[in-house]
Amino acid sequence: MHLLRVENLSVSYLTESGEVPIVDRMSIKMGMGEILGVVGESGSGKSMMALAIMGLLSPKMRMRADYINLDGEDLMKMSVEDRAAYVASKAAIIFQEPQASLNPCFSIASQLDETIAFHGGGGRADRKTKALELLDDVGINRPDLVLKMYPHQLSGGMNQRVAIAMALACEPRLLIADEPTTALDVTIQSQIIELLVKLSRAQQSGLMLITHDFALLSENTDRIGVVYSGQLMEHAATENILSSPHHPYTKALLDSIPQLGDRHVKGSRLFALDGNIPAIDQLPVGCRLGPRCPKAERQCVNTPELRSIENYGKVRCHLASVSSVNKAEADS
Amino acid sequence: MIHSPQFYQQSVIPSTVSRWTNNFLKNKLALSAFVLLALIFLVALFAPWIAPYDPAIQFENTKLPPAWYDDGMARHLLGTDDLGRDLFSRLVHGARLSLKLAIFVVVIASSIGMLLGSLSALSNVWIDQIIMRVMDLILALPSLLLAIVIVALIGPGLPNAIYAVAIVLIPHFVLITRNAIKAELGKEYVTAMMLDGATKVRLFTHSILPNILPSVIVQITLAFSTAVLEIAALGFLGLGAQAPYPEWGTILSESHAYITIAPWTVALPGLAIFFTLLSINLVGEGLRDAMELEQ
Amino acid sequence: MTSIIFRQFLLLILGLFTLTLFTFGISQLFPDPLILSDAHAKTINDSLIENYFNYIAFLSQGEWGLSRISGRSVLDEFFIYFPATLELTTIAIIFALVLGLPLGIYAAENKNKWQDKLIVSTTLIGYSMPIFWWGMLLVLLFALTLGISPVASRIGFEYDILPVTGFMLIDTLLSDQPYALAAFQNALQHLVLPTIVLGTIPLAIFTRVTRSAMIDALSSDYIRTAKAKGLPYDRIIWSHALRNAMIPIVTVIGLQISVLITGTLITEKIFAWPGIGKWLLEAVYRRDLVTLHGGLLAIASLVIIVNIAVEVLVHLVNPKLRHKK
């Protein structure tokens, strides 16, 4: 039984001159209580994918998917209202900017209390106890003091802890953390990641950890998805990816981490590949990595599909173990 | 590599002014308002040739309705007023008068305002504080009230009303110029320019002016619309242009008494003011959007 | 918070000081008509500073001079005329807020759709409306042609209402005449057109500010968080977004007082409304500088006080400012 199964999720941006594709037929699977890492450069569409799953895309965005199965129910079959209520009961998300994601006009107490109340929190006193507990769970030392404060009075790390507490108040089966530490100090980053991993393990809830930072994922995740220019390039178990990455892009990412295993090294933007991620309206012909790929060949002008590799995972590259292609499972 | 980096086209970055122009031209509403405003300006410019009669001549037919009514006459397109003056001619000359006065007011207010603003930013704290406190005071006073007090002190009539309106418009220009200069002076490249031996004039024309230009342009349109409105309001209250003058507000105040007998003498001058204000405001709004200024 | 109130209090004193310097300057330039009383005349000497302090002393004792028209104390007259203006402006502000906030919110919710475009263009029309013309048009249509509204003044001649508070809506209800209720209704009817005329520009401004503040709020991360938590739509709009949008809205409400007083001068003339505007215009026409001096002083002080009060309010609604030292 899977916690999350996404099949062919596409997101596009509506403009006067038509739709601009941002996320292209993304398929992702997560088991119960599993930790999935999603890694990719800035602008590759990670956030859009997460927002699409949560149903939080702005009205200018359109999404399509064969199905998005969350804890046994297909979100694509639900009405907008049902879907919002269902997702809120099953999943929660925390964002990159902790301060911006909390309402500046309300105290921590009132924001937490509101969330607890909406998820069946009981009486006033019970909710207060619950709020204190939650803040304690996320490692806040003086919960009673923090409750009285406003977001701007807390540091980024504290705000992110509060945001996590608020997400936990929804008792989610799936927590999506969209670059939860990018805006924080290096020393705080590892604490927050440890906290997220610990909570996920303790509560047997799934965690989708979105990041630029490959080093961060290597020791904390069960599976990894590598995203480039709106497409899933590789999706496999963490140990497989670490030991034998199949995709040239993943290899380059791994090579760019100076010392694998040292999570204090910030390798996030030190990509080994020259050039930049292509603009959405200037995509190259064929493989989207083509112009930057060190292994590119003649056949790469043809668009590669995501293919399953036996005993490994899925890879989108013409060179990946051509022998073991399982055409039947290949994406259309 | 199959695809060399040149595969990607280098997109041309247009110059700032041409980008603004493009933005503005794309805005259909602002563009039509601009055309309307240009028309009003043309009418004002060629008023003596467009107006069929002298605005002061009194014809026998008083309170004649516009030509499209049954009892209207073709030779008085918009009818006549209570004294038998041709309304069309009065409105056309009114456009000339109103725009002339408003432009005069805005030129005075913006030059004094920018001068005071520069003075305030570049002089010592005391002069700065004195100027700013006076500007605060003017801002705190309701504009028409201040204008009325000034008119009361130095007497009613056109020139005095004009000075009153100009004074009211000064503070915004002072604030924009002062804040922009202060902000610019804090920037590193300005210090660098000064170290390179740039003169104050060069500093002003090359760094400060381009930076305050967008806000000043928008402020000028705002001030222009306020000036047209305020001059008309003073005229309406009997404190601005006096009776025989074909000033739009004055015409309105004269026809106020005949509102039931000759409603067109009320409706038409107001319509002229309204369309002038609307087109100025739309153009101003379009300029602000085109130059990507914050609201 | 106390430090903020203290700071604003200092600003208030500074504002009033500049104002009195200004009016004192006027009284120096036009000395003859601006002597407040015989006692004041005796104190005048060669020292400007002494004269200023005497001037302030007389003002603070309520010696604002006698009106050249009626011979009554200017300060007393101000308080006679002021309630009519306050009643009209208050109702106009309420009218503008009650319509403007929901319209702005509705436009923001439907950003770039036709509803939004319609509302935005209508506000531009309202904003460009010369209110003296707008007032005459409304009178022509609703009072003179359709006859469904009174033409002018605060209440019909047939009602004899004793001024107690000076607010017609309250005084009619306090009245022990048998027609008290009918008089109240009549007073309300008299308020409709002036309220619309005076409220049009603030309405346009409130709608636009609410719209842009709500658009900003609705596109923020914290609204996304609130949606993710599964909060109901109404709560997201009316509690989370509006609470943040109130910060710029309150600031703009404060700025409207000047607009309202300018508008009051015109509206009161059109509707023969016996308020401050009519009082001051009369004073200008008859060149009664003492009354004008008093009116300017009173209204400008009022504007300064309201601006400071709004500033304090802005600090109250914005937690970020509230906690700043």
Ligand SMILES: Nc1ncnc2c1ncn2[C@@H]1O[C@H](COP(=O)(O)OP(=O)(O)OP(=O)(O)O)[C@@H](O)[C@H]1O
């Ligand atoms: N409001 C928007 N309008 C138009 N395009 C958008 C919008 N938001 C995002 N995009 C485009 O969508 C693409 C994916 O954006 P997304 O935020 O998902 O990237 P990301 O992988 O999360 O990057 P980051 O690491 O910087 O958060 C980007 O190329 C961006 O240009």
Ligand code: SF4
């Ligand atoms: S398909 Fe070709 S260009 Fe694309 S990643 Fe594989 S080798 Fe590189």
Ligand SMILES: [Mg+2]
């Ligand atoms: Mg992102």
